[in-house]
Amino acid sequence: MRRVSKPRRTYRILMVDDDSAFETLVRGFLQSTQRHLFEVEWVSTCGRGLDELRAHANYDLALVEYKLDPQDGLHFIEAARALRPFLPIVMLTGHGSEMVAAEALKKGAADYLPKRLISRVRLMEVVATAIKKARHQQKMAQSSERIQLLTILDDLTKLYRRHYIFDRIEKEIAYARRHHCGLSLAMLDLDHFKKVNDTYGHPVGDRVLVHVASLIPRELREIDLVGRYGGEEFLIMFPRSMLAEAFKACERVCNRVASTPVVLEEGGQLTVTCSIGVAGLSSSLRDLPALLKQADAALYDAKHAGRNRVCA
Numbered sequence: 001m002r003r004v005s006k007p008r009r010t011y012r013i014l015m016v017d018d019d020s021a022f023e024t025l026v027r028g029f030l031q032s033t034q035r036h037l038f039e040v041e042w043v044s045t046c047g048r049g050l051d052e053l054r055a056h057a058n059y060d061l062a063l064v065e066y067k068l069d070p071q072d073g074l075h076f077i078e079a080a081r082a083l084r085p086f087l088p089i090v091m092l093t094g095h096g097s098e099m100v101a102a103e104a105l106k107k108g109a110a111d112y113l114p115k116r117l118i119s120r121v122r123l124m125e126v127v128a129t130a131i132k133k134a135r136h137q138q139k140m141a142q143s144s145e146r147i148q149l150l151t152i153l154d155d156l157t158k159l160y161r162r163h164y165i166f167d168r169i170e171k172e173i174a175y176a177r178r179h180h181c182g183l184s185l186a187m188l189d190l191d192h193f194k195k196v197n198d199t200y201g202h203p204v205g206d207r208v209l210v211h212v213a214s215l216i217p218r219e220l221r222e223i224d225l226v227g228r229y230g231g232e233e234f235l236i237m238f239p240r241s242m243l244a245e246a247f248k249a250c251e252r253v254c255n256r257v258a259s260t261p262v263v264l265e266e267g268g269q270l271t272v273t274c275s276i277g278v279a280g281l282s283s284s285l286r287d288l289p290a291l292l293k294q295a296d297a298a299l300y301d302a303k304h305a306g307r308n309r310v311c312a
């Protein structure tokens, strides 16, 4: 029976050291190992090392000497962590540099290796452990980010949920009060949406909601925030905006919704409209409940004035 061996993985190592003899030694150790393939890129200064990280995202680990000129290895660790937070960095230390090792770990190095104790086995042990640990940390961070997103985003529309947008509005209100700048809030409600469900069915209704959710941000600035308030109602927060500016943006949203039909999978297309009520922070509207109440009243006016419009 023929044994098929697992293909060896290639690891990219960035080595930052101005001692070329030591570089040759390390390269020899890494390249003599049977289990993995290592590609070593060697640079002699901190600056060149950071340039490498900026230019190539595929490094698996960096080995950095402490005593470098003009900036030392600790500087490299700090700057590299800002560029590549999950890149494991192992610091190579000289004789009597326990304090440096402690400082390196404090700055985020994965491990340190005293140069005088280096051997192939020790190097492989440190490198393999650091890479494995960094992979694990990255996976954990990604899954916790995913969990956090799941709790703040609405399943259907992928817009922020009400509790998250409320939280952000409260913070922006505090900022606006402190810095005496504007803040506006809009409440958007789809017109005769019940009829859409009744005529085309709930799944088409869902598709319309997703469609409208994707249209709203197109008429807004980066800093504006859109959330799903509930059912077929959406909230838009306009930080640092006076009522008149927010009103104009809402008119653009309203026009965009009315002029962009949903293409139905079963053929044909469907146009929906929306009504929007806007309110601005003022001496008489000082907090979130007051703004919500005012935006809701303006929305009611828009509905009663014939829908497909903005009222303030």
Ligand code: GH3
Binding pocket: 156, 189, 190, 191, 192, 193, 194, 195, 197, 201, 202, 203, 204, 205, 206, 209, 230, 231, 232, 303, 307
């Ligand atoms: P108006 O113009 O006065 O706002 O009329 P409307 O029909 O839009 O208002 P109404 O509040 O009577 O109906 C809202 C409808 O939205 C009823 C509800 O079934 C539907 N709806 C709420 N959430 C969802 C959802 O997630 N998916 C779908 N498909 N429909 C939803």
Ligand code: MG
Binding pocket: 189, 190, 231, 232, 233
């Ligand atoms: Mg409604």
Ligand code: MG
Binding pocket: 189, 190, 191, 192, 193, 194, 232
């Ligand atoms: Mg409605």
